[in-house]
Amino acid sequence: MSIMNSIFSPLIVARPIILPQGQKDFELVFFNEAFSRTVSKTILKFHYFHEFKALLSTEVPWNDMADKAINKIPCEPVTYFSDLSNGWFRVQMKGMDGKYIVVNIENITKEREHSKKLLDTAYIDILTGLYNRNKFLDDIADLTAQAQFNGTKLGLLLIDIDNMKIINDYNGHTAGDEVLKKSAEILKRFSKNIIKAYRFGGDEFLLAIKN
Numbered sequence: 001m002s003i004m005n006s007i008f009s010p011l012i013v014a015r016p017i018i019l020p021q022g023q024k025d026f027e028l029v030f031f032n033e034a035f036s037r038t039v040s041k042t043i044l045k046f047h048y049f050h051e052f053k054a055l056l057s058t059e060v061p062w063n064d065m066a067d068k069a070i071n072k073i074p075c076e077p078v079t080y081f082s083d084l085s086n087g088w089f090r091v092q093m094k095g096m097d098g099k100y101i102v103v104n105i106e107n108i109t110k111e112r113e114h115s116k117k118l119l120d121t122a123y124i125d126i127l128t129g130l131y132n133r134n135k136f137l138d139d140i141a142d143l144t145a146q147a148q149f150n151g152t153k154l155g156l157l158l159i160d161i162d163n164m165k166i167i168n169d170y171n172g173h174t175a176g177d178e179v180l181k182k183s184a185e186i187l188k189r190f191s192k193n194i195i196k197a198y199r200f201g202g203d204e205f206l207l208a209i210k211n
Contacts, residue, residue, distance in 0.1 A: 010035035012103040013096070014049065016070055025050050026066050026101065035105070056105075057082060060091055069093035069101040079108070088112045125199040127177060128184030136198045136206060143196075143208055155209040159187075164203040 013030040026049040046052040053062040057080040068075040077092045087109035094102050123135040131139075147154040161183060168176040180203065187197040187205055200206040 009107070010037075010105040012105070013100055014066070014103065015100045016066070017048075024063070026063075029100070056080075057089075065091070065093045066101050066103075069095045071095070125184075128181055128199050130184050130187065130197050130199045130205070132198060133200050136200065136208070139196065139208065143210070147210065153211040155207075155211065157207040157209060158200065159183075159205040159207070161203040161205075 011030075011032045012028060012035060014026040014028050017025055017027045028047055028049070049062055049066070053060070059080050060078050065075050065078065067073075072095050075093055077090050079088060079090050081088050085107075087107055088111075090106045090108045092104045092106070094104075096102050123131055123138070125132040143154055146152075161179065164176055164179070167179060180199075183205065184197075184199065187207070190207070191197045194210045196208045198206045198208070
């Protein structure tokens, strides 16, 4: 057990049991120090899955995953958000010696935040904060499919700012950037569920309008 205590991720060891009322459950026989630090002290007082699993997440199929683990059936990890810990976690279960299951609850909050930053870098225009051309090219198939499925219309409005070269040549690129940023701020006011704004490139903006 000292090895498990040295593992950074929260771990639970449990064994299948039949409760007096005939309900199948899993008894908690061990949790490591990382689990103790992560969860509420209230949870540490419980002994069975059914007593505390809802406090961790109601979206995770705990019993189904545990059944698969104990029977050595491959079980995909499940990701959930914990209001209790205000973070994202990935749950994995594996059978051990045919008698126990090991539940690994990995905190992936930083991983998801990093992924979001990478996604923002790929899809957000740094200057204006609007979605960029890459995002539009990814969105257009979904937008078209939604319009066809719902029997609605999809309109695309391309907006081109005139005389940007003159502004840049006579007032500098900083002034030109300010024009682009102010234009983006105006477009953001119109961005709703039915209107999506993109900086298409250079001095061009594009609106995808659903009806």
